[in-house]
Every structure is written in structure tokens, then in C-alpha cells.
Amino acid sequence: MTAVAAERDAVLRGIRGSSQFDVRLAGVGSPVAAANTATALALGDYSLVISAGIGGGFVGQAELGSIVVASEIIAADLGAETAEGFCSVDELGFGSSRVSVESNLVTLLTDALHGAGLSVHTGPILTVTTVTGSSESADALNKRIPGATAEAMEGYGVAVAAQIYNVPVLEIRTISNAVGPRDRAAWKMKEAFEALEAVSSILLEVLT
């Protein structure tokens, strides 16, 4: 599941037309991504769901152009603001803001990516509703979720749909920008799409 066509096209280049993969558009944001993933899972027979695309990298954790494979997929802003600070849905008793991933799948993929000489990191990938745009917000996320490695906008929605259908899920982000003050001129879209293509060609090797 990719949010936009440019991500889908990078994945398609990487998998070189393999019929083993069904590359679909999720749309931008967790709700539409959840709906589109659930629709696909209701109609087809899948053994793995992958949320893939570009994302923001937390400074000191994932540099521009690198790859992040999620160890956990976390809805970082799903909760309530209180006088004491942010309160997650877990703390509120309304469910879980976290979806776990199968560690053996993560290891299989990251070993292959390392083996191909690519820069790859593993850690929590946050799903946010609003792209983080200040150091204060980035610091708050880092404090709330130690080890946060990347952020994007769809992973949690895709993961919840996969979880409902009892299908394992992965999230993979290639880093186009740093999480923090918005500096559109510094975004490395080309490098991120090239990395997404490279990851997809490795996926073809390890999952075939």
C-alpha cells in the first residue's frame, strides 16, 4: 500500500512487474489508507501487507535517503491532550495505538538490505495526522516515544486493517526529509524514491 502514485511507481519499478505483488494506492492519511487496505483484504487473498513510501526521519536516527523498517507501528497523536500532557488511547482505555510486526520478517528484510549495502534502520515508525513542522513537536514525539525513528501518515491505518484480517504487516519508509522545522527545499525526494525502488527490488528477492 503506497499513499501516492509516485511511491507506487517506484515500488513497481523495483519489483519489475512481478505478479506476486499487488501494489495499491492507499491515499494520504491513516483513515483512507485503512479503508483502502480493508477493501483490498476483503476481496483478495494476501499473505502479507506492506505500508511503503517516503517519510520523515528523526534526527540522529535515520538520515536522508536511508531506509527505515518498523519494529512497531504507532499512532503517535491518537489520544487526548490533558493538563498533564498527551494521553494515548491506551492510557484512556480505548484500545491500542500500537500494532506489532513479526520480528522474523523484519530481520529477514533488514539483513537482505544490509547485505545489499543499503543504509537501513529499525525502530518505531510513527503515524501522524499532521506532518511535524517544528523542533518542539519533534522533541515532544521523541520524549513520548523513545527510539522513534521515522514518521509518516498511513502506517497505522494500513496496519489496523491487516490486523483485523489477521494478515502480518510491515511498514517501510525511505527518508525524504528530517522530522522538524519544515524546510521544503532540503527534502530529498529523488533519493527517497530511488531508495524505495531499491528496497522493492530486495523485497522481490527475499519474499519470492
Ligand SMILES: O=C(O)c1cccc(C(=O)CC[C@H]2O[C@@H](n3cnc4c(=O)[nH]cnc43)[C@H](O)[C@@H]2O)c1
Ligand atoms: O510540501 C510539499 O511540496 C510536498 C510534496 C510532496 C509530498 C509532500 C508530503 O507531505 C508528502 C506526505 C506523504 O509523504 C509521507 N511523508 C513524507 N515525509 C513525511 C513527514 O515528515 N511526516 C509525515 N509524513 C511524511 C506521508 O506518509 C504522506 O503520505 C509534501
